[in-house]
Amino acid sequence: MDDNTNISDGRRKGYDGTGTGAITPDGCAVEVWTRLPVGDAPDVIEGAIPPGASILELGCGVGRMTHPLADRGFAVTAVDESAEMLALVRPEVRTVRSPIEELDLGERFDVVMLASFLVHAGDTAVRQGLLETCRRHVAEDGCVLVQREGEDWHRNVPRESRIAGTDGVARIVSATPVGDGVNSVHAEYEFPDGTWTQTFLSRPLTTEVFERALADAGLRVETYLTEDRTWVRARPAD
Template identity: 65%
Template sequence: MREGHQGTGPGAITPDGCAVELYARFPPGDEPDVIAAAVPAGAHILELGSGAGRVTHPLLERGFRVTAVDESAEMLERVRGAERTIRTPIEDLDLGERFDVVLLGSFLVHTADPALRHALLDTCARHVAPDGCVLIQREGADYHENVPRERVDPRGFTVRIASVEPVGDGVDSVRAEYTFPDAAWTQTFRSRALTKEQFEAALGEAGLRVDAELTDDGIWVRAVPAGRGAEG
């Protein structure tokens, strides 16, 4: 298990504390709609950290081609219909090819380790086509402050951010709880809040720049290679 990460509940738990059974049944939110509106129809998407296909499957249904990458074999076993599934840590990926879209969701950019964040963004940069884009999911502005909070989904389950505790050097330990009628899971993970300036600086170090904020809350951002003109 990765330092500071753990998970509980039925089924396999990945090194970052994610429960495979949970993510296999967890429905997508608005992510597929946000992505589809931001990229060309039928684009080939490199999805970094696909998990069990929560976002992969809706993207496939919308006519996109998806190459799904995850470090968990148990997660990738749940992915159906992808052009390829590749088991590897994201930071180690080097396919020697470029994609229309590179997708880095699940708040992965908020890893506690700055060196790992740099490596994740480098992976994005070396796989995006010169005229392509990178879509990145960020934490909301109050993610670390509005705690505890919960959302009761009309489909019958509850998601709760139970606690956010500082562990030093700007890093917080976050505990999430997921309660379904027949099962419950928890995940504890470490997250580093990023200001807009810190986020944009990290992109710049990887040779990327912000092209557009895709949602009013700024959670989804589209980035492009830094050398490309503003007209894209």
């Protein structure tokens, strides 16, 4: 099921990507996202929310987390601004095409999920728009799950890692300061049959700044769900 809202197909400023196939407005190569493993994220999410909860997944991509969560009995509404990404989400899942910061479904969900480090958007107005969308759509007794970058993510460059379950390698090649506390991050994904790149803007956030940004959107951190503090459960502020 596909609900469309107003959307521009233009590339976001400061974001780019290369390689075969579709490239999304924020520089993601759709082909790469079909190959990346989901890891333990579904386990973290399942352990943090009630069974059978309704989930609004913001920035679902090709459904890496959508499908495991749906398989576990959660009612997922999957949102992305890329038609090419959403085309790969199972047809039985409700999908909505929209920039996250502009979304207003007029509905509330048990859980709103903002993963993939989207909270680190370089533009603070976009970041606050993302968090306000979370607050607008979460039930008063519900929760918001946010995935943050690791503390040394921008300092520990260059770095590379094997992509689990594939013959691929992921590299963060550089994180170059471009002013106002923002870095231009350049990533490469190399597989035997091709190489893809993504360049995007990312703003490192201390715990204090992160929690203040949530508070500005009417949310409060309830707990950090993982030892590395990258997954967070927040609640509507009283």
